[in-house]
Amino acid sequence: MTQTYFTNARLIDPEGQTDQQGSLLVRDGVIEAISGVQEPAPEGATVIDCDGKALAPGLIDWGVKIGEPGERHKESFRSAGRAAAAGGVTTIIARPDTMPPIDTPEALEFVTRRAADAPVNIRHMSSLTKAREGREMVEIGFLTDAGAVAFTDGVRPVTDSKILHRCMTYARGLDALIVGHPQDASLSRGAAATSGKFASLYGIPAVSPMAEVMGMDRDLALVQMTGCRWHADQITVAASLPAFERARSAGLDVTAGISIHHLTLNEFDVGDYRTFFRFTPPLRSEDDRQAMVQAVADGVIDVIASFHTPQDEESKRLPFEIAAPGAVGLQTLLPAALRLYHQGGLSLPQLWRAMSLNPAKRLGLPGGRLSKGAPADLVLFDPNAPFVLDRFSLLSKSKNTPFDGARLEGRVLGTWVAGQSVFKGDA
Amino acid sequence: MSFRARHLLGIDHLSPQEIVALLDLAEEYVALNRRTIKHSDALSGMTQINMFFENSTRTQASFELAGKRLGADVMNMSMQTSSVKKGETLIDTALTLNAMHPDLLVVRHPSSGAVNLLAEKVNCAVINAGDGRHEHPTQALLDALTIRRAKGRLQRLTIAICGDIAHSRVARSNLILLGKMENRIRLIGPNTLMPAGVAEMGVELFQDMREGLKGADVVMMLRLQRERMDGGFIPSEREYFHRWGLDAEKLALAAPDAIVMHPGPMNRGIEIDGTIADDINRSVIQDQVEMGVAVRMAALDLLARNLRAERGRAAAGVMV
Numbered sequence A: 001m002t003q004t005y006f007t008n009a010r011l012i013d014p015e016g017q018t019d020q021q022g023s024l025l026v027r028d029g030v031i032e033a034i035s036g037v038q039e040p041a042p043e044g045a046t047v048i049d050c051d052g053k054a055l056a057p058g059l060i061d062w063g064v065k066i067g068e069p070g071e072r073h074k075e076s077f078r079s080a081g082r083a084a085a086a087g088g089v090t091t092i093i094a095r096p097d098t099m100p101p102i103d104t105p106e107a108l109e110f111v112t113r114r115a116a117d118a119p120v121n122i123r124h125m126s127s128l129t130k131a132r133e134g135r136e137m138v139e140i141g142f143l144t145d146a147g148a149v150a151f152t153d154g155v156r157p158v159t160d161s162k163i164l165h166r167c168m169t170y171a172r173g174l175d176a177l178i179v180g181h182p183q184d185a186s187l188s189r190g191a192a193a194t195s196g197k198f199a200s201l202y203g204i205p206a207v208s209p210m211a212e213v214m215g216m217d218r219d220l221a222l223v224q225m226t227g228c229r230w231h232a233d234q235i236t237v238a239a240s241l242p243a244f245e246r247a248r249s250a251g252l253d254v255t256a257g258i259s260i261h262h263l264t265l266n267e268f269d270v271g272d273y274r275t276f277f278r279f280t281p282p283l284r285s286e287d288d289r290q291a292m293v294q295a296v297a298d299g300v301i302d303v304i305a306s307f308h309t310p311q312d313e314e315s316k317r318l319p320f321e322i323a324a325p326g327a328v329g330l331q332t333l334l335p336a337a338l339r340l341y342h343q344g345g346l347s348l349p350q351l352w353r354a355m356s357l358n359p360a361k362r363l364g365l366p367g368g369r370l371s372k373g374a375p376a377d378l379v380l381f382d383p384n385a386p387f388v389l390d391r392f393s394l395l396s397k398s399k400n401t402p403f404d405g406a407r408l409e410g411r412v413l414g415t416w417v418a419g420q421s422v423f424k425g426d427a
Numbered sequence B: 001m002s003f004r005a006r007h008l009l010g011i012d013h014l015s016p017q018e019i020v021a022l023l024d025l026a027e028e029y030v031a032l033n034r035r036t037i038k039h040s041d042a043l044s045g046m047t048q049i050n051m052f053f054e055n056s057t058r059t060q061a062s063f064e065l066a067g068k069r070l071g072a073d074v075m076n077m078s079m080q081t082s083s084v085k086k087g088e089t090l091i092d093t094a095l096t097l098n099a100m101h102p103d104l105l106v107v108r109h110p111s112s113g114a115v116n117l118l119a120e121k122v123n124c125a126v127i128n129a130g131d132g133r134h135e136h137p138t139q140a141l142l143d144a145l146t147i148r149r150a151k152g153r154l155q156r157l158t159i160a161i162c163g164d165i166a167h168s169r170v171a172r173s174n175l176i177l178l179g180k181m182e183n184r185i186r187l188i189g190p191n192t193l194m195p196a197g198v199a200e201m202g203v204e205l206f207q208d209m210r211e212g213l214k215g216a217d218v219v220m221m222l223r224l225q226r227e228r229m230d231g232g233f234i235p236s237e238r239e240y241f242h243r244w245g246l247d248a249e250k251l252a253l254a255a256p257d258a259i260v261m262h263p264g265p266m267n268r269g270i271e272i273d274g275t276i277a278d279d280i281n282r283s284v285i286q287d288q289v290e291m292g293v294a295v296r297m298a299a300l301d302l303l304a305r306n307l308r309a310e311r312g313r314a315a316a317g318v319m320v
Helices: A077-086 A105-117 A140-145 A161-173 A197-202 A210-226 A238-249 A260-264 A286-297 A333-342 A348-363 B016-033 B057-069 B090-098 B114-121 B137-151 B169-180 B209-213 B237-244 B285-319
Strands: A003-013 A018-027 A030-035 A046-049 A054-057 A059-064 A089-094 A121-124 A177-180 A229-232 A254-259 A303-305 A378-388 A407-417 A420-424 B047-052 B073-078 B104-109 B125-131 B158-162 B184-188 B204-206 B218-221 B259-261
Touching (some): A003 A348, A003 A378, A054 A348, A059 A077, A059 A254, A059 A303, A077 A089, A077 A105, A077 A407, A161 A210, A161 A229, A210 A229, A210 A238, A238 A254, A238 A286, A260 A286, A260 A333, A286 A348, A303 A333, A303 A348, A333 A348, A333 A378, B016 B057, B016 B137, B016 B169, B057 B073, B057 B104, B057 B125, B090 B114, B104 B114, B104 B285, B125 B137, B125 B285, B137 B169, B137 B285, B158 B209, B169 B184, B184 B209, B259 B285
Parallel strands (some): A003 A046, A059 A089, A177 A229, A229 A254, B047 B073, B047 B104, B104 B125, B158 B218, B184 B204
Antiparallel strands (some): A054 A378
């Protein structure tokens, strides 16, 4: 029996939405007890004095791209796992948009085996259609049995509504979760920015935010027809919210997420064609960004994720409109999210509800909470420690981050997975 | 005789008494068919035309044999290679046929409702041998006869119909017939192969085949109709067989004396394990084929009697 006693901690509990001093006992990898008062450590326990710093459930980062198979030079399970541990992420939900995509039980078996290289938990999503071509559904039953937690073609929406309808109908029978990317793909084809004055001045091919609204409307209509479980990977514009809220209040089983980049950056950050700020969907207006922060605070948007997308230097050293989209985020998710806390937009329990509890609940995972019986997947961090990010200090193989040189506050001091230390930072 | 129908277009317009009357007569033809001399004069002097707008070897053969054993003059018309290809409409075909004075018309057509349309335009009796996704009444009747002979009754049974319900006219006709006979009907299959609104038809729906088969007296498997599927209704045949294919392990959940049925042709290893299909203790698939001829003889016979009576009444009217 192993015991670890975290004492003198600021406990962030996303379930009870509390933020208070206390202690926490871990026994054999599972949270055994939580107390609001300081008690003597149990005999034989390893004591960790948290020095009043914040102890929270480890982050569950939904939608992480790992380069295996196909782009291992950009990211491997080992490097992503190390970056995750250093970023306080204890569970990675990996994307299937690899080369080739994860679209068969055999491919899923391969990445599951490879994921053993990482020090954190890794669960996998499968693609929704074979080769992500939007023509034939994957073996949703076999893949569910093999451990796929959700099904998505990622940023390549299934454009044929009849095929998406079939996928949803079939998935409902197996209670499988479909992750959609609300976007009218024909309208947004070729776009690299959100249409508006900035994109026009800079001459960047752009798309109206309405492409997202149109995609959302179609997808929700299909969800209503089929009754399937559905999650929008990213809602990024305010105009998408009313339809989503209506669907939810009508009782549809729908949830939504957003990337930390869309919550903390806006279209002007692209500045002088800086390709680290090229995302799918593109960065939005400041009004939209603020509306999204409010939607997270109100619980309308359920999940914040990094959408970690490693790209090598060659993929980014290109003209803006043809540079590969996406940024790494496993290690910057926590300090970037703390920007919202320091700006007064969201409390720590609210942030952890979106980054830990809600993804666990939606995907049926046991972690994401500070409660007796939950796995001891924990992050200890100092929310006020300032630093300037140097992208070359990141543990990801790729270093494409928009926060390079940015002043951030919030350092991870330690990360534990099932009670085992997987990262120890500088105090 | 309580069978009053002019045509046999579907099960819906048949009363339970008419169904029983037809099955009772079919029993007599089962006995006839097992004799060395398999001949009756019931349709003597009558002309039966089998018009198949869609390929079907077994149903066409079954109707042909039924007509010949009853002494009719039987002609087969394969409409796929005929004037239809030259642009003739279905109604034109009907009018042409009518001029040849057939007595019994057996029609299969790939479009739902086509046989009803044809029946309105001809003066003879019409039997629906399968129209699109709509009905296949003689299949339901032969299934009913097979069940009645195997289980000793046609009521109060739990009947599981499994597989491609959406594309199956067999399933529709069976649903109606077995429902009329007060049986408990369960439909099992993936949501993509379940027709919309079927839950309102007084049946129980199951996704999980193991749940659906529990305690069933009759397990009726359907063919996965790949030719009617535009695009993927299922991800793969191997996943389909794993979840909805009938194998010994799943069948063990049904009643110990449950029978296994299949309208044929079978996709072995896709909807049914070959060893189950061949198991003479459980499978009644060959009995279904035998009952098919007898049921079709009964249907032809009853429609011919009604046609003769109708013509007799008309002639009497003219005399008066």
